[in-house]
Amino acid sequence: MPNATIATIDPREAEHFGRLATDWWNPKGSSAMLHRLNPARLGYIRRAIDAHWSGDSADFMPLTGKTAIDVGCGAGLLCEPLARLGARVTGVDAAGENIGAARAHAEQSGLPIDYIHGGIEDLAGRQFDLVTSMEVIEHVSDPAAFVRGLAGALADGGLMVLSTPNRTPLSRLAMITLAEGTGAIPKGTHDWRRFLKPEELEALLADAGLKVIDRQGLTFSPTRGFVVGAQDALNYLVTAVRA
Numbered sequence: 001m002p003n004a005t006i007a008t009i010d011p012r013e014a015e016h017f018g019r020l021a022t023d024w025w026n027p028k029g030s031s032a033m034l035h036r037l038n039p040a041r042l043g044y045i046r047r048a049i050d051a052h053w054s055g056d057s058a059d060f061m062p063l064t065g066k067t068a069i070d071v072g073c074g075a076g077l078l079c080e081p082l083a084r085l086g087a088r089v090t091g092v093d094a095a096g097e098n099i100g101a102a103r104a105h106a107e108q109s110g111l112p113i114d115y116i117h118g119g120i121e122d123l124a125g126r127q128f129d130l131v132t133s134m135e136v137i138e139h140v141s142d143p144a145a146f147v148r149g150l151a152g153a154l155a156d157g158g159l160m161v162l163s164t165p166n167r168t169p170l171s172r173l174a175m176i177t178l179a180e181g182t183g184a185i186p187k188g189t190h191d192w193r194r195f196l197k198p199e200e201l202e203a204l205l206a207d208a209g210l211k212v213i214d215r216q217g218l219t220f221s222p223t224r225g226f227v228v229g230a231q232d233a234l235n236y237l238v239t240a241v242r243a
Helices: 011-018 032-052 079-084 096-109 143-152 169-182 198-207
Strands: 067-071 088-093 114-117 128-134 154-165 210-221 225-229 235-242
Touching: 011 096, 032 079, 032 128, 032 154, 032 210, 032 225, 032 235, 067 079, 079 088, 079 096, 088 096, 096 114, 143 154, 143 198, 154 210, 198 210, 198 235
Parallel strands: 067 088, 067 128, 088 114, 128 154
Antiparallel strands: 154 235, 210 225, 210 235
8 A cells, every 4th residue: 555654653652552561451450441441342343243244143253264453452452352253363562562461461361362563564565354453543643654554454355443532522521631630541641632533534544445334432331331332422433344
């Protein structure tokens, strides 16, 4: 893809998340919010997988025989479930500390995941059946180049699932003022100005030769936790394929 080799890593963001590496798998630690988000995100991804490949929702390993990559994988919170769904999984992250933590945890879990320290531009032309990137695009230096890189990593007939916060007054209040202000999310994690509205992300995907086939919101319910639904003012997920 044109310009896909442009460096997309923001060193300051990599350093910030690298400092969180040792606590990443602690469900009550600095990444507690990600642990709470993960079930809703996984449910959405599983439904997208079943719809795309006409799978059986009762199948424990619907990704058997397929390859998957999680871009901006952190310490592997999504890579490990994808591996348990049967995929041959690769994870790539800009923070070397995260990759070290991810490798150690995967080894303890007996999961053969290939972890790479770097960015989307370091995949050397590799392509994957499933490409995921959760809450990452708002942290990269060049969102357009990042999306082109994701598109270049998507195999023909493949599926892409992304999630990111929406740039709305609600997301500023919930994620910056409240979550970071109270320490629920480490201070300095987000820059609200870098959040993408859905139409902005969809335009980047279209420019990269992809089309969005589904978009749903991700919101918080006091009684149910994070849930996927129609409300996308806080956060949203998109499923895309080659146009």
